[in-house]
Structure formats: C-alpha cells, structure tokens
Amino acid sequence: MRTKRELYIGLMSGTSIDGIDAALVAFEDGKCQLLARHLQPMPATLTAQLHQLCRPNDNEISALAIIEQPLAQAFALACQQLLAKTPYTASDVTAIGSHGQTIRHHPEHGFTLQIGDANILAALTNIDTIADFRRKDMALGGQGAPLVPAFHQAVFQHPTITRAIINIGGLANITYLPSLQQTKPIIGYDTGPGNTLLDAWFSAKNSSDRYYDVDGQWASSGRIIEPLLTSLLQHEYFALNPPKSTGRELFNLAWLGSYLTIGAREYTDADIQRTLTRFTAVSITNEVTKLIQNCGINKSRGVNNSGDMNISTEVYICGGGAANPLLMADLAQLLPDCPVMTTAEIGIDPDWVEAMAFAWLAKQHVHKQPGNLPAVTGASRLAILGAFYPAG
Numbered sequence: 123m124r125t126k127r128e129l130y131i132g133l134m135s136g137t138s139i140d141g142i143d144a145a146l147v148a149f150e151d152g153k154c155q156l157l158a159r160h161l162q163p164m165p166a167t168l169t170a171q172l173h174q175l176c177r178p179n180d181n182e183i184s185a186l187a188i189i190e191q192p193l194a195q196a197f198a199l200a201c202q203q204l205l206a207k208t209p210y211t212a213s214d215v216t217a218i219g220s221h222g223q224t225i226r227h228h229p230e231h232g233f234t235l236q237i238g239d240a241n242i243l244a245a246l247t248n249i250d251t252i253a254d255f256r257r258k259d260m261a262l263g264g265q266g267a268p269l270v271p272a273f274h275q276a277v278f279q280h281p282t283i284t285r286a287i288i289n290i291g292g293l294a295n296i297t298y299l300p301s302l303q304q305t306k307p308i309i310g311y312d313t314g315p316g317n318t319l320l321d322a323w324f325s326a327k328n329s330s331d332r333y334y335d336v337d338g339q340w341a342s343s344g345r346i347i348e349p350l351l352t353s354l355l356q357h358e359y360f361a362l363n364p365p366k367s368t369g370r371e372l373f374n375l376a377w378l379g380s381y382l383t384i385g386a387r388e389y390t391d392a393d394i395q396r397t398l399t400r401f402t403a404v405s406i407t408n409e410v411t412k413l414i415q416n417c418g419i420n421k422s423r424g425v426n427n428s429g430d431m432n433i434s435t436e437v438y439i440c441g442g443g444a445a446n447p448l449l450m451a452d453l454a455q456l457l458p459d460c461p462v463m464t465t466a467e468i469g470i471d472p473d474w475v476e477a478m479a480f481a482w483l484a485k486q487h488v489h490k491q492p493g494n495l496p497a498v499t500g501a502s503r504l505a506i507l508g509a510f511y512p513a514g
Contacts (some may be wrong), residue, residue, distance in 0.1 A: 125151050128488075129210065131201055131249070132481030133220040135238070137292025137318050137370055138442070139172045140164055140333050144200040145477035146208060146215075149485050154277060158208045159474055162200035168192055176225050176370065186225075186237065193223060194242035201247045212248045212513075219484025219508070220253040221476075227369040229265040240511040252484040252508040259494045264501030267367035271297035271310030271498045272486075273479035278468060279308075284417075284435045286410050287465065289476065290443025292318040293368060294406055297498075298413045306417055310498035311364035314357075314405040315373040317442050319398045322375045327391040338448030341399045344392030353381050354401050360408070365500035402443070403452035410437060410457060440465040440472035483507060 127150040134143040146158040164172075168189065175185050197220060205211060220243060222236030240253035256266035274287045274297040284304070287297040294316035300306040317334065324335045335341055359368055382394070414435055437460045443449050444464045454462045464472040486493040492504035 125149075128216045128485065129157070129214055130216055130481040130484050131204065131218045132477040132479065132484070133197055133200060133218060134477040134480055135164070135197075135221065135223045136442075136476070137224070138321055138333060139169050139176075139223065142197060142200040143474065143477040144204040145474050145481055146204055146210065147478050147481040149482070154478065154482065156471065156474055156478060157210075158204055159471075159477075160200060160204035160207060162196065162203055164196060165192070168196060172223060172225070190237055190239050191242060193237060194239040195246065197238050197243050198246035201243075201249065215249050217250045217252055217484045217488055218243065218247065219255075219480035219482070219487075220251055221255065221480045222253055224369065227267065227367070227371060229260070229267070229367050232260050232263075234260060234266045240509070244511040244513045248513045250488075250513050251511040252487045253511060254509045255480070255483055255493065255507045258505050258507050259499050259501045262496075262501040262503060262505055264494065264496065264499035265311075265365050265367040266499065268295040268297075268310055268312060268498065269483065269494065269507070270295065270476060270479040271308060272493055272495045273475075273482045274310070275299060275308055275495070276482065277470065278438070278465070286413065286435055286437045286460070288313070288406055288410075288437065288439050290316040290402070290406070290439060290441040290449070291476065292316055292321075292370065293373070294402065294441075294443070295367075296406070296409050296413070298417070300417065307497045308495055309364065309413060310495065311409075312367045313409045314359060314368065315398075315402055317402070317446075318370050318373060319375070319378060320395065320402065323378070323391075323395055323398055326375060327395075334442075335395060335446075338399060338446045340392055341395040342448050344390060344394070344396035346400050347389050347393055347397045350381060350394070350397050351400055351404070354397075355404060355408075360405060365498060367499075399446070399449055400452055403449055403456055407453060407456040410435070410460065414460075435460050437462045438465045438468060439463070440470070440475040442473070444472035 132145045142162040144160045148155045171189050222238040224236050226235045234256045240251045244251040260266040279299045281302045285299045289295050294313045297310040321334045483493045487508045493507035
C-alpha cells in the first residue's frame with residue numbers, strides 16, 4: 123500500500139551560528155526527497171549575542187530573554203523564505219522540525235538546552251512545529267546526541283555494503299552502518315571536534331568578513347606541529363567508550379590555549395590552523411579504524427570473522443567539513459583502504475543532511491514512531507522524540 127506524500131521542513135542552526143539551514147522534504151513510501159533548500163543568514167548582532175550566551179557569563183537568563191524572540195523570528199523567516207522559492211504554502215506542510223540553537227550540552231548532568239521558542243515559530247509560520255528533540259532521550263538515561271544516526275540508518279543503510287557516515291559540523295559524529303545482511307548493531311557517537319576549533323582559531327587570527335578558512339587555504343599555507351597534534355590527541359575524551367557526546371563546552375579556544383605552549387612557539391598561526399585540520403582528520407579516522415577492527419572486518423581477505431563476504435567499508439562525509447578540500451584530502455590519506463566520498467555520491471547533498479534529519483524526526487513524531495537509537499545514545503529504550511507546538 124502506498125503511503126500518502128507528506129511535506130516537512132527541517133531547521134538546523136549549528137555551532138558556527140552563521141546561518142539557518144531550512145530544508146523542505148517530501149516523504150512517501152519510505153523514501154525522502156529534498157524539494158527545496160534555503161540558507162538564511164543569521165543577523166550579525168544576533169550571532170554575536172548567541173556566541174556570548176554560549177560562554178558562561180553573568181546574567182545569562184536575562185541575556186536569554188533578549189535573544190529568544192528574535193531567534194525564533196529568524197527561524198520563522200527562514201521557513202517563509204524557503205517556501206517562497208516553491209509552489210507550496212504553509213498549509214501544504216505537515217510540520218516543522220526545529221533543532222533550535224544549542225547553548226549548553228552537559229550529558230554528564232543529564233542536561234541540554236536548545237533555544238528558539240517553538241511557540242513563536244509555530245505562530246509566525248502557521249505550521250505545527252516539533253522541537254526539543256534531545257531531552258526525552260536524556261530523560262531515559264541517554265546522551266541526547268547524536269540524533270542523526272537514526273536518519274542515517276533510514277536513508278543510507280545498504281543491503282550488502284558497510285558504510286560509515288561522518289557528519290563534520292562544529293563537532294564531528296560518526297554512524298557506522300553494517301550492511302543489512304549483517305546482524306551487527308548500528309554504532310554512532312561524537313568523535314570530537316569538527317570545524318569548531320578551525321572556525322574559532324581562524325576568526326581569532328584573521329580580520330575577515332568570513333568566519334571560516336575558505337577551502338582550507340590558510341591552513342594549507344602552514345605545516346603540522348607534530349608535538350601539538352600528539353598532545354591534543356591524548357585528551358581523555360578520545361579514550362571514552364561510546365555512547366558519548368561532546369560540545370564546545372569542552373573543545374574551545376580556552377581549552378586549545380592550554381596546549382599552545384607545546385612546541386608551538388617557533389610556528390605560525392597558520393601552522394596551528396594546519397595542525398587543527400589534521401587533528402580533526404586524525405580524531406575521525408582513529409574512530410573509523412577502531413570500528414572496522416571491532417566489527418571484525420578483514421580487509422586483506424574481504425570477509426569478516428564470521429566468514430561472510432564483506433566489501434571494504436565506504437566512508438561518506440557530510441556537513442560543512444565536506445567542503446574543505448584539505449580536510450577531505452587528509453581523510454583520504456589517513457584511510458587508504460576505505461573509499462572516502464561525500465554523501466552526494468549516495469543521493470543527498472552533504473550540506474543538507476542535518477536539516478533533512480530534523481524534518482525526518484518531525485515526521486517520526488507526528489507518526490508516533492521512535493526517533494532515537496538506544497545503542498547510539500545510551501537511552502534505556504526507543505522513544506518518540508520532541509514536543510508538539512500547534513499552529514492553531
């Protein structure tokens with residue numbers, strides 16, 4: 123039986139806080155299609171206020187009160203501008219899935235906070251809205267993150283090929299997808315920093331209207347500081363077993379500064395940027411290698427330890443990191459036995475995977491279906507994620 127075609131909007135604002143990704147997604151018969159996309163620039167004043175709020179400070183509740191409404195208005199404008207590019211109207215959209223803007227994530231305390239009032243968003247767009255996706259998983263003992271592996275499973279799992287999907291946003295996370303013919307569980311967790319340190323260091327050391335190192339050009343002019351790289355990789359987070367998640371509460375410029383006396387004095391700022399790029403690449407590839415080994419893949423024979431035929435793991439990158447040629451080259455060099463590609467090769471633009479994931483999570487909520495993977499987050503059970511904010 124064919125299922126009715128439904129349209130959802132997914133909204134994503136990441137750690138860079140430079141803009142809002144809005145994706146219009148159609149779901150029908152178990153498949154999803156990206157119908158339209160829109161990147162809504164974040165107003166500069168609001169960006170500065172949000173960055174300030176993300177750092178512990180005085181009068182945080184008062185600062186939040188000032189930001190909440192304009193942020194929700196920016197989310198609403200993103201939805202309106204998205205629909206203006208299409209023949210669709212608000213009445214055609216079943217619901218919005220809004221991730222909100224993360225300003226705190228402390229899984230060790232069972233706490234996470236994403237802001238951008240969904241009541242305002244629903245009222246301004248006249249579209250039912252689902253938001254606050256992470257806290258139900260946390261209420262069940264989970265990390266509340268990462269949530270995208272469940273979407274990765276839905277759209278990227280292959281009948282015979284093992285895949286690793288790596289989202290490189292501000293932080294990086296991995297989803298390890300055994301082929302459908304295997305009985306192994308899906309594994310997913312945050313690997314560590316993605317672009318957050320790269321963007322922060324670039325912004326701190328360059329007077330540019332760009333907040334990031336375009337195409338890794340500045341990093342490419344530097345050289346890797348091996349003692350610094352070695353020290354960064356010894357951070358205790360990388361030794362933790364999953365489920366685990368992290369945020370810029372841990373990996374930030376203040377944290378980096380504590381390492382910059384290590385072999386860095388004779389190096390340039392560009393050398394540090396190059397080292398941070400390699401740091402992201404190595405921290406990711408270490409996890410890919412670990413998962414391949416733990417899942418028993420014998421690359422030299424092309425079989426796994428149970429004797430089943432298995433194609434070498436394919437690695438697909440999505441998120442902003444996919445647009446960094448230097449980072450992609452590092453990943454390919456460090457994973458010579460695994461083809462490294464972007465998710466464009468398997469049908470989804472790497473820039474829009476996360477926004478589409480929150481459209482999917484909204485659909486799961488509307489249909490009363492679970493949106494988490496307990497093996498990934500550590501929650502005690504499957505759960506319907508998010509809270510419902512009606513337009514009416």
